[in-house]
Amino acid sequence: MVTRNPVTWLGSPKFPDAARTALADTQLRSNLRKATGTIRGRRASAVGEMTDWEELRLAGQALKDEVLTNLDVYLERLEKSVTERGGVVHWARDAAEANEIVLRLVRETGADEVVKVKSMATAEIGLNEALEAGGVTAIETDLAELIVQLGNDRPSHILVPAIHRNRSEIREIFQREMPDVPEGLTDEPRVLAEAARAHLRRKFLSARVAVSGANFAVADTGSIVVLESEGNGRMCLTLPETLITVMGIEKLVPTWADLEVFLQLLPRSSTAERMNPYTSVWTGVTPGDGPQAFHLVLLDNGRTATLADTVGRQALRCIRCSACLNVCPVYERTGGESYGSVYPGPIGAILTPQLVDDPHDKQAASLPFASSLCGACYEVCPVRINIPEVLTHLRASSVTARGRTPESIAMSAAAWVFSSPSRYERAQKLASFARLLGRNGRxxxxxxxxxxxxxxxxxxxxxxxxxxxxxxxxxx
Amino acid sequence: MQKAVVESPKVALFATCVTDTLYPATARAVVTLLERLGCSVEFPLDQTCCGQMHFNTGYPDHARGLAGSYERTFAGYDAVIAPSGSCTGMVRDIHPQLGTTPAPTYELSEFLVDVLGVTDVGAYFPHRVTYHPTCHSLRMLGVGDKPLSLLRAVRGLDLVALPDAESCCGFGGTFALKNADTSTAMLSDKMRHVLDTGSEVLTAGDNSCLMHIGGGLSRLRTGVRTVHLAEILASTEEDPWSPATR
Structure with a gap:
């Protein structure tokens, strides 16, 4: 049975319609303008102080391309090294398979609650909803992810899923939804963070199972790497007895030394930090230290199909930094929800339709057109994904899938006119009559x-x- | 006025379909300017369109045909000059991907500064002006501050920096129609920044972007005019630019 890929949210309108609604949301516009403006400036200075940034970008691109070209080899190497160090590797063709595996693993522990490290892969497959349906409660522990979860909201940014919320809205969500909300909660960021900390601490200490994603996996050593800012991830990755990591198959790097490149590229591009506060690395199971059971779920969910497209596959280089979102003039105004997917912004516009892999899906097919092709995304991408190139490539696929439309007829007519100087000249004369529509020079x-x-x-x-x-x- | 370092080069003008059809004054200005700098300018009549609209909207096969026409039309020229960053980017970056080998094509400011080696072209334009760096000239071609260095040398011109200049204006070809609301939201911020400068004139190297920003400025009766860079550079004390000549 072919099931719907949950990477897009069911019932989302096409981009132009969703954007029209978002553009009229005064609070959203203001929140996004402030947030993206701030992070844009910070990223520019964090990157500006590097003298070898372009070399690092080239190295990042080359390493990811090497992995993608020989993905079969590196995946088997990873499976071997993880298994040798006491981990268990599972393969999931799609979201449904991955969700089934995770639910089964949780049930085997007897737990009915899991704590979660912020992860795009588990958001992509709708894991929380699948666990909920199976009677398991998933608790998001990343602050922004918690805000989204408590607010019954949708994530609107890869790094900061609650970027569309300001602090007074967050205070309202906490007061409404947090069972143990402290008295006299204010909208001071420190006070809000403290409330979340107290709320989560109890969960960390009681949880027996944690679910995470992965920023990187080292094929040679079997080491999994998670970068974060808050320390909640470190709690999840060390306190519970069982750790389940869901990871897209493209997240590999060949060797330990290759992390050098990405641990420089990612924090500066993402949070504009020289180094992120917490980098957790684990390799299989260490007896007597940390989780004593480790499962790695390797997720395809449209990635192999994406890999088959020689132009589109560069989207799989993505390290989920979200720099392209922060500089995108479209994203800044429409927000993330308009893209109808956990992957919004320029990277979402090229990744989502490829993962959906259905050119007749009108919502996904509208995404590559949600760009003025200004190229700001390509300029900042730490792994040099030529997003405008992939956008026009996917536009062509969508045009082919739609077949004959009024637009395609008009485009053929325009091409027919342009292909002959004399026809072009006659068309110019005809167009000149439009001057009769003019009043006062307009x-x-x-x-x-x-x-x-x-x-x-x-x-x-x-x-x-x-x-x-x-x-x-x-x-x- | 500086003298061009290259002696009377023979160049072709690629007017671009937008400028040829809607803004002939810009193309005439390019001819005036280049001839004043000692170039001999030809306008091959077989030229039409570079195919950018087709390519960017998802019709690469149509674009391929137009790239072929471009290659044949301009074959043999040492330099083709276009008053557009985005059409130049299309020819230089995309045409080779479509399998053609176009003649060396330059955006106007690149040709003036890099090939002719001039920044002072002897222009006179006594107005307060702000400059919008269009996305493709900025990011595809990397023209950098060449247009600004040309504008700084114009007599009488009061150049004011445009805040948040590198943000896209929201044109984006068919994006302006397919995502008209988002395009307009981007336009409103661009117009706000233009108005903040107190300029009389907004200039840029692309008439398509100027058509979009100018269309908004006109709709709101701001009184701010859009004038292509070529028209400012062609304007002299003897023969100054005026709206009537457009």
Whole structure:
């Protein structure tokens, strides 16, 4: 049975419609403008102080490409090294398989509650909902992820899923949803963090199972790496008896030494820090220290299909830093929820449709068009994913899948006109008649598809004489 | 005025379909300017469009055909000059991916500064002006501050820095139609920054972006005009730019 890939949220409108709603949300616009503006500036200075940033980007790209080219080899190497160190490796073709594996593993421990480290892979497969349906409560321990979970909200950013919320909204969510909310909670960030800390501490101490994702996995050694800022991840990764890690199959690096590159690229691109506060690394099971059972679930969920696309596969280099979101002028205004997926922004616009792998899915197919192709994303990407290139590539796939449309007919007609200078010249003369629509040097209303232009912009009044006609008359 | 370091190079003008059809004054300005600098300018009449709209909207096969026409039309020229960063980017970056080998193509400010080696082109433009670096000239071509160094040398011109200049204006070709609301939201911020400078004129190296920003400025009756960089550089004390000549 083919099940729906939960990487997109069921019932999400196409991007232009979702964006229209988001653009009218005053609070969202203000929160995002402030948050992305701040992080953009910080990233620029954190990156600016590096003299070898471009070399690091090239190295990051090369390492990821090496892994993607020989993924089968590295995955088997990882499986071997994890197994040798006492871990158990599971393979999941899709979200449903991964969710089943995790639920079964949790049930085998007898636990009905798991603590979670912030993870994109588990968000992608809708693990929390699947566990809930199986009678297991998943508790998000990352502060922003907790805010989203308590608020029954959707994540809107890869790194800061609650970026669309400001501190007074967070205070309201805590007061409404946190059972043990302290008296007199204010919207001071320190006070809010303290409330979350107290709420979570009890969970850390009682939980027997933790679920995490992974930033990197070292094929040679079997080591798994998680980077975080809050220390909640360290708690989850060390206190419970059982640790289950769900990881996309593309998260590999060949050797331990390769981490050098990514541990520089990721924090500066992501949180604009020289180094993130907590980097946790574990290798299988260490007797008497930390979790005594370790399971690694390797998730495909559309990645192998993505790998088959020679242009689109570069999206699998992504290290989930979210720098492209923070610089994107579209994301800054529409927010993450408009993309209808856990992967929003420029990377979401190229990754989501590929993971969905259904060119007839209208919502996913609208995502590659959610860009002005300004190229700011490509400029900041630490692994040099040419996002504009993939966007136009995916646009072409979507056009092919749609077949004959009014747009495709118009595009063929335009190409037919442009392919002959004499037809082009006649079309110019025809277009010149649009000057009759002009009043006082402007056209305020165009018919047909042009109406989308004149809804907010005047159109130029075409001149009587094109340049070509002038040239022929004066120079020809 | 500096003298061009290259003696009377023979160059072709690629007017681009938008400028040829809607903004002929810009193309005439390029001719005036290049001839003033000692170039001999040709305008091959077989030219039409670089195919960018088709390529960026998801119709690479149509774009491939137009890239082929471009290659044939300009074959043999030492330099093709286009008054557009995005069309130049399309020709230089994308046409080779479509399997053609276009003649060396330059965006106007690149040609002036890099090839001719001039920044002072003898222009006169007594207005308060702000400059928007269009995304493709900025990021695809990397023209950097070449347009600004040309503008700084213009007599009478009061150049004001545009806040948040490197943010996209929201045009993006068919993006402006397919995602008109988001495009407009981006436009409103760009217009706010333009108005904050108190400029009379907004200039840029791309008429398509100027058509979008100018369309918004006109709709709101801001009184701010958009003028392509070429028209400012062609303007002289003897023959100054005026709205009537457009």
């Amino acid at each position: 056209i305020t209303r165009l018919p047909g598809p042009g109406a989308a232009w004149t809804s907010s912009r005047d159109a130029p009044v075409p001149p009587k004489q094109s340049f070509r006609a002038w040239w022929k008359e004066n120079r020809g």
